[in-house]
Amino acid sequence: MDIIIKDSYDQMSRCAAEIIASQVKSKPDCVLGLATGSTPIGTYKELIRLHREGLDFSRVKTFNLDEYLGLGMDLEKPYDLDQSYARFMYEELFKDINIKKENIYIPDGLSQDPEKYCSWYEEEIKKAGGIDLQLLGLGGNGHLGFNEPGSSFESKTRVEALTKQTLDDNYKAFYQKANIPRSQMPQFAITMGIGTILEARNILMIVNGSKKADIVAKCLESPIDSQIPATALRLHKGSTTVVLDKEAASKLKLTGATHQSV
Ligand code: GLP
Numbered sequence: 498m499d500i501i502i503k504d505s506y507d508q509m510s511r512c513a514a515e516i517i518a519s520q521v522k523s524k525p526d527c528v529l530g531l532a533t534g535s536t537p538i539g540t541y542k543e544l545i546r547l548h549r550e551g552l553d554f555s556r557v558k559t560f561n562l563d564e565y566l567g568l569g570m571d572l573e574k575p576y577d578l579d580q581s582y583a584r585f586m587y588e589e590l591f592k593d594i595n596i597k598k599e600n601i602y603i604p605d606g607l608s609q610d611p612e613k614y615c616s617w618y619e620e621e622i623k624k625a626g627g628i629d630l631q632l633l634g635l636g637g638n639g640h641l642g643f644n645e646p647g648s649s650f651e652s653k654t655r656v657e658a659l660t661k662q663t664l665d666d667n668y669k670a671f672y673q674k675a676n677i678p679r680s681q682m683p684q685f686a687i688t689m690g691i692g693t694i695l696e697a698r699n700i701l702m703i704v705n706g707s708k709k710a711d712i713v714a715k716c717l718e719s720p721i722d723s724q725i726p727a728t729a730l731r732l733h734k735g736s737t738t739v740v741l742d743k744e745a746a747s748k749l750k751l752t753g754a755t756h757q758s759v
């Protein structure tokens with residue numbers, strides 16, 4: 498695992514975007530796994546800038562990690578102010594790059610048969626040849642996607658109940674700002690499993706801010722434990738890169754050859 502510590506959120510975002518861009522350049526028809534939340538917004542802005550300079554997404558396929566159950570968006574219809582991750586992805590990235598609509602996969606929170614849908618999603622990832630590079634943020638309780646504490650490290654795409662901490666964190670970050678009452682927030686989500694994530698050939702996790710310093714230290718330095726889902730990354734057989742800003746890295750005890758502070 499490579500851990501890269503950057504001075505600021507902007508530098509973390511630039512570094513992550515460069516890693517994604519180099520994947521796209523080396524394999525123009527690559528499969529990217531994408532994440533939502535406030536953390537990747539800067540990375541997506543930077544990817545849009547790189548696209549304006551010529552980075553080509555026309556052959557790239559993307560699979561998003563998760564979506565709230567009950568929310569979703571038809572990209573062909575005008576969107577409303579819902580808090581779906583589909584809308585988020587469209588707003589923060591897809592509308593400003595040349596990705597083809599048919600190459601975008603986001604779990605459909607409006608599916609009538611979520612269980613069947615989850616198996617289908619898992620199969621589509623396989624049919625696409627697997628994920629070349631999976632981008633991840635980190636939940637305040639160590640969740641990846643919406644894999645809450647206790648999730649099996651072998652879990653696949655499925656419906657997951659959200660914990661109070663996740664609901665509180667995501668309410669503050671998104672719903673409250675949009676003036677949506679807490680009672681209207683979905684309590685369940687479709688998420689790729691930890692097992693699905695670990696099958697990606699390369700993983701890139703980005704984390705910023707002092708609020709995440711404790712959970713970053715636990716994820717990277719405390720024993721591997723399903724109560725802290727992101728500790729599973731240490732079992733990843735492919736390459737894993739973690740890019741932190743210095744606040745998020747501030748509680749790490751270990752420094753060494755794998756830690757580059759740049
Ligand atoms: C949500 C998403 C996660 C994301 C996490 C962190 O729960 N499902 O994929 O990593 O939020 O969000 P933020 O980046 O806003 O801290």
